Amino acid sequence: MMTITFRGTGDAMGVPRVYCDCEICSESRAGGVNRRYRSLVQLEAADFGTMMIDCGPDWGKQMEAAGLRFVNRILVTHAHFDHIGGLPEWADACRWLGVKGEAYAPAEVLTEITQRFPWLGRNITFIPIDQPSYFGSWDVSAWKVNHGKNGYAYAFRFDQRESGVSWAYCSDSIGLTEEQQKPLYGLELLVLGTSFYKENFPYETRSVYDVTEALERLPVWKPKRTLFTHLSHDIDLRKTYSIPAHAAFASTGLEVSVGE
Structure with a gap:
């Protein structure tokens, strides 16, 4: 069995936005339920053992909040700052503890990371994951997805060999092609990024599905359960939204289990 814990569920800017006095940002600033670090799952x-997906600029705070002092393996979805901004801090932890961390991502993502932070290789081993990899009883595969105006990202699918249970993490995507949608069919759990409930900006300026678009896709993909993450200051966890019973918004500290 795998336990998935949401240590962060925010979008690229997190919640609250430093410049914003909207109701949701104000509530989160006062320590409310809408306080969101950048997206990361444990x-x-x-x-x-323990692994994380992504390592954004809130990584240190997320580790402290979880009571964790170290993690030695991290999967990386893409090289945008909100997903890799904590890598130098992680590398420093590796240096002080005398342990070399392992970062897994497709080769083109690793190239971007090492170009941006060329010194990280002293304390982190970068391992390409362009082909399916095996961690315990789980097969992990990565595939490239459209990220709208922000280019591309990768999603990860986890398949447990013994039980046949599958789940996927797709935090940053929009306008997926038919081919890119195939790994999302028939999952036990889908974790999907949806920054706004209904995003009214022009489509060509956007980078992540909104909730209404995701709800149109769920009857096609047919996951048994869906959790929305990568949430902006448009989503208010105190509110009741019109979403089906098998879908929900992830919250900080939420734990779910999959597999046997």
């Missing part, structure tokens, strides 16, 4: 399984 994975735990008896047969491979």
